[in-house]
Structure formats: structure tokens, C-alpha cells
Amino acid sequence: MPATKSVKLNTGAEMPTVGLGTWKSAPGQVEHAVEFALKSGYTHVDTAAAYQNEKEVGQGIAASGVARGSIFLTTKLDNPDQKEPEAALESSLSNLGTEYLDLWLMHWPAPMTKGTPALADKTHDWLDTWKSMEKLYKAHPEKLRAIGVSNFSVEFLKRLLAVAEVVPAVNQIELHPSCPQADVVAYCAKKGIVITAYSPLGSDNSPLLTNEVVTKLATKHNVQPANILVSLHANTPNTTVLPKSVTNARILSNMKIVDLNEEEITELYEIDKTHHFRACHPDWTGWGSLGFPDCN
Numbered sequence: 125m126p127a128t129k130s131v132k133l134n135t136g137a138e139m140p141t142v143g144l145g146t147w148k149s150a151p152g153q154v155e156h157a158v159e160f161a162l163k164s165g166y167t168h169v170d171t172a173a174a175y176q177n178e179k180e181v182g183q184g185i186a187a188s189g190v191a192r193g194s195i196f197l198t199t200k201l202d203n204p205d206q207k208e209p210e211a212a213l214e215s216s217l218s219n220l221g222t223e224y225l226d227l228w229l230m231h232w233p234a235p236m237t238k239g240t241p242a243l244a245d246k247t248h249d250w251l252d253t254w255k256s257m258e259k260l261y262k263a264h265p266e267k268l269r270a271i272g273v274s275n276f277s278v279e280f281l282k283r284l285l286a287v288a289e290v291v292p293a294v295n296q297i298e299l300h301p302s303c304p305q306a307d308v309v310a311y312c313a314k315k316g317i318v319i320t321a322y323s324p325l326g327s328d329n330s331p332l333l334t335n336e337v338v339t340k341l342a343t344k345h346n347v348q349p350a351n352i353l354v355s356l357h358a359n360t361p362n363t364t365v366l367p368k369s370v371t372n373a374r375i376l377s378n379m380k381i382v383d384l385n386e387e388e389i390t391e392l393y394e395i396d397k398t399h400h401f402r403a404c405h406p407d408w409t410g411w412g413s414l415g416f417p418d419c420n
Contacts, residue, residue: 134317141357141364145170145368155184157370158188162185162190169181169185170322173200173205195226198320199225200230233276254288272317294318294364295317300323300330324366327404331401356389
């Protein structure tokens with residue numbers, strides 16, 4: 125299937141396929157990365173309250189001079205804020221310098237206490253958090269264009285959909301050839317939930333960048349290995365992708381998407397049979413791995 129430029133959400137909105145990820149992008153760098161990306165043609169930016177860089181992302185958006193209506197902006201509700209989602213929403217809007225979010229995600233199904241160290245808050249059910257997010261979405265369409273989740277396994281999605289009045293527009297998960305999460309991808313496709321792939325390269329210094337299958341395809345298509353890994357998701361229906369960089373050349377390079385045929389896509393996903401790993405290892409104190417011991 126040829127690469128797509130956007131994916132339609134269950135709200136009817138179009139979400140740009142390739143966005144700029146900002147996880148681990150430090151203040152002092154991320155505002156420039158966002159500004160440069162938007163000036164260079166990106167129209168999709170992803171951040172989170174937990175990344176502690178929303179203000180800088182907002183500064184980058186403002187400095188770019190790109191009209192807010194031309195940008196698809198996502199942020200996420202942090203675990204310690206699950207009891208107070210309305211206050212958290214207002215904080216994110218203020219930090220980002222925007223009147224609305226195109227997408228607001230529950231970052232993890234793991235309520236935590238405030239303070240240091242943050243501990244599992246077992247007095248609060250994350251399903252109640254979703255119900256609060258639904259109420260805010262319905263009451264304030266001028267502030268929230270769509271709501272969704274992040275890091276949800278099939279088990280958590282089933283629990284959510286059993287009580288949800290609003291089907292999540294997106295489930296953002298770690299996704300790359302060594303972490304295919306095929307069960308989650310298939311379940312979301314069945315339920316009309318768009319997948320957003322984070323860490324599509326396998327994160328920093330990923331072995332995928334030197335994998336023989338990836339490098340072979342990169343040579344064949346005359347692109348960098350990273351382009352093949354990003355293109356894999358752009359060639360997958362119902363999927364958007366978030367390559368992350370704070371380097372101008374890489375930000376530009378990551379925009380280059382190539383069409384992959386079915387045989388090439390199959391070959392990439394077969395990497396998982398011999399080279400299997402996760403870049404993000406959740407181990408929230410008191411919650412454990414939340415049902416993500418691996419990526420199968």
C-alpha cells in the first residue's frame with residue numbers, strides 16, 4: 125500500500141501521517157526543533173506534560189509563524205494528574221500557548237500520586253479518568269478536538285471500550301520492526317482507533333539502524349535507514365508515526381517517505397523473529413509493567 129500523507133480519525137479529522145516527536149527533547153533544543161520542523165513543512169507535533177517541555181514546544185510553534193489552524197497538536201495527561209484532568213488540561217493549554225488541542229491522550233493507564241517519588245495511586249481508577257476526559261471533550265469542543273489513549277494493550281482497551289461513551293481516536297504505542305505489537309494494531313484497526321507509532325527507529329542508537337534488512341532496503345530506495353523505518357508506518361493503513369530529532373538535517377531527512385511493497389513490509393516485520401526489544405520499559409512503582417512485558 126502506498127504511503128499516506130494523512131489518516132482520518134473517527135472524529136472525521138485528518139491527522140498528518142508523519143509528526144515531530146519530542147520525547148527526550150530537552151528545553152533549549154526542542155523549541156528550535158519545533159520551529160524548524162514547522163517552517164520545513166511538518167504539520168504535526170507531539171508532546172506531553174510528562175516530557176516537561178510543553179512551554180518550549182509552544183514557543184517553537186509561536187516562533188515558526190505557522191498558523192495554528194495548520195498544525196495538528198497532541199499532548200498527554202500525566203499520570204499524577206489523573207484525579208484533576210481539567211486543571212491539567214488548562215495547564216497544558218497555557219504552557220503550549222494555544223486555545224485548543226487537536227488530540228489529548230491519557231499517557232498511561234496508571235494513576236500516580238503527586239510528589240517525589242510518585243507512587244501508584246490505587247485509590248483512583250483510570251477508567252474514571254477516561255470518563256472525566258469524555259466529559260471535558262463533550263463540554264468543551266472549543267478546547268478538545270479529539271481524545272485518545274497511549275500505551276494501552278488489548279486488555280486495557282477492552283476494559284475501556286466496555287464502559288466508554290467516546291471511542292478513543294488514537295492509541296499511541298511503541299512500534300517498530302522489533303516491537304510490532306501485532307495484537308494491539310489489529311484490535312485498534314477493528315475498533316476504528318488510529319495507531320500512532322512512537323520510537324519508530326527503536327529510539328537512540330537503535331540496532332535497527334544497522335540491521336541488514338533495513339540497510340539493504342535503504343540502499344535499494346536510495347534513502348537513509350531511518351527513512352525506511354518511518355516509511356514502514358506511513359505505508360501501513362490506520363497508522364501515523366513520530367520520528368524524533370533536534371538536528372536540522374535529521375528533521376528534514378525524516379520527512380522523506382518512500383513507498384514500500386508488500387514483500388518489503390513483510391521482510392521488515394520478520395526482523396522481530398530474531399531481533400526483539402523494547403525501547404520504553406514501563407515500571408511504574410506499584411503498577412509494574414502494566415501488561416507490557418514484551419511487544420508481541
